[in-house]
Amino acid sequence: MTIDSSSSRPPAILFMGDMVIVARQLRLITEAHRRGYAPLLVVTPDTDPEELAACRADSAHPLSLLADVVNVAEPKVDLVVPAIQPLLRRYDVRGVLCIGDFFVEPVGMVGACLNLPGAGAGASRTSRNKLLQRTAVPHLSPDFRVVTPESRADFSTDDISFPVVVKPVGRFSSLGVRQVKTAEELPAILATYPEDETVLVESRVVGPEFSVEALTQNSEVIWAGVTGKATNESTGIFFTEMGHTSPARLPEEDVKALLDANAEVLRRIGFGDGITHAEFRLSEGRAVLMEVATRLPGDGITFLWHLATGQPLEPVMIDLALGVPTSYPAPRRRAYQVYLEHPYGSLVDVTSTGAPASWVSVDNNWPVFEPVDADAPPREHAVLVTQRPGATLGPQTDSEARAVSVIFDAPLDAPADGLAEKYTATVTISVTDPAAASDGAAADEGKADRVLADAGSRS
Known part of the structure; x- marks a missing residue:
């Protein structure tokens, strides 16, 4: 996109999201800067101001590229809109982009007010409320x-x-x-x-769970992919996601059912431009909506699609926010993320004899993922630690209770048998007082491959 120099204010892209999520998608910041846009960021008190200041002061850290940061007490429209007024006077904001869940609705409203490409105010509001989603698409709901x-x-x-x-x-x-x-x-x-x-x-909808990541421009889906899920629901009352496979290994008719349902959901909520992440279950061939989010996917899913297609998603997300015609390729490999069962106790260390362990919550930076050739052998790319030393590890009741995962990929048609077990076996999680750890942690040896099998490895 050619930047219009007629405005006296510097062109900018306004990002909203706290540092724990922004650190995962730092390529958004570097890509905006590379294109000549000042990256602006809105955060809440969930972002440690001292950590953010340290990152901005470190010339080697991508957050040093931020031109301005605004803090709001809560990610609410009535607080965000007044807080960004000084930015709107100083900068010519050309795009607004949400990083994470909290700011979905403010981003949608601000984009609509500025007449910029985006989800739209209605779609953003609907995506933050499951009852509105059920009301919008009752025929696709439980x-x-x-x-x-x-x-x-x-x-x-x-x-x-x-x-x-x-x-x-x-x-x-x-x-x-x-x-x-x-x-x-x-x-x-x-x-x-x-x-x-x-x-x-x-x-309770019986059937495997999937997500559909989609890129939409001018209300038309230009790309969509299905990610297989694994949860721990079979062992208790919780539904924590323990594995992802992108793309899911599924018959074509099941892929079509999911993509068709996703397109219908986006149409019914009036989604305009950007990336979405919708979760479904397949029950007797029918796609049933669990929820839809007008934001990028969580965990490492953006990186799974990067490894699978060979191209990162962040530049396309910038295109969509700016209204630049864009595209994204089909996958040519299959990428996996598997979360490990962990012993209970206070986290001391995570070591790996394979890929280095990356303490992403400590470093506020994620490893750089490098796609390989389509027919290259299976490869482990990262060991991700999403807790800090001293964190209490216990039951994985929700996404925030998980601690360690591995990311790897393989040729698209290669069998996945043994891969999860091979790569998770390289990781050791050390806690204090391991004798007090749940016996279930040891009993879960071999569960990694079962998780992988559940995460869309079906035929």
């Missing part, structure tokens, strides 16, 4: 009931078939999602939620 704070005490289960899944309408990363097997258990589970929180009670 059977559900709404439990408001006022109706919680006398909520009737007479017309509900168990098991069910209880989901807060406004949370993410599997936070607060619980499986309930019987009607007798439901009142106790409902009582665990804050008094002011609305939740959904949904029928």
Whole structure:
């Protein structure tokens, strides 16, 4: 895109997201700078100001390229819009881009107000609320009931078939999602939620879980891919994602069902421009929507698609934010991320005899991923540690409770048998008081390959 020099203000791209997520997608910052745009960033108190200042002062760190940073108390529209007014006076903002979940709605609203390419105000609002999504696409949703704070005490289960899944309408990363097997258990589970929180009670959809990552421009999907998921739901009441496979190994008719459903969801919520991440289950050939997010995917999924296609996603995301015609290639390899079971205790160290262990939450930087030739042998690319030393490791009840994962890839048609076990075996997680660790950690030896099998390795 040729930058219009008629404005006296420097051209800029406004990013919103806290450092823990921004550090994962630093290529967005470097790409904006490379194109001649001043990278601007909005953060909340979840970003440590001293850590951010240290990164900005380090000329070798990509965050040193930030032209300006604004802090808001909370990622709410009514707080973000006043806070960015000085930026809008000093810079000619040409694009607005969300990095992570928190700022989805402010980014959508600001983009709409500035008449810039983006998700759109309505789609952004809908993507932060599961009840709005169920209302928008009831034919693609599970059977559900709404439990408001006022109706919680006398909520009737007479017309509900168990098991069910209880989901807060406004949370993410599997936070607060619980499986309930019987009607007798439901009142106790409902009582665990804050008094002011609305939740959904949904029928338990049986079938494997997938996500669809899509790139959309001018309301037309220009690329989409299916990622296979593995969760720990079979071992308890939680739904923590423990593995990803991009692209999922699926029959063409299943891929089509997922892509068609995703396109319908994006159409119904009115999504305009950008990247989306929607989660579905396949049940008897039918794609059932779990949730849709108008943002980039979490975990290492952007890097899985980078390894699978040979091209990074971040430059395309910048194109979409600026309204530049763009494209993205089809995958020519298959990439995997597998989370390890860990012993319980205080995290001391993570070592690897394979790829180096990257403490991404400490360094505020993720490793650089280098795609290999399509027919190259399987390769381990990274060991990612997403907790800090001293963190308490316990049950993996949600995404924030996970600690260590490995990322690797292989030729597109190569069997995955043994790969997860091979690469996770290179990693050692050390904690204090290991004798007090759950016996389940040792019993989980070999689970990595089962996780990989669950993460879309189906035929």
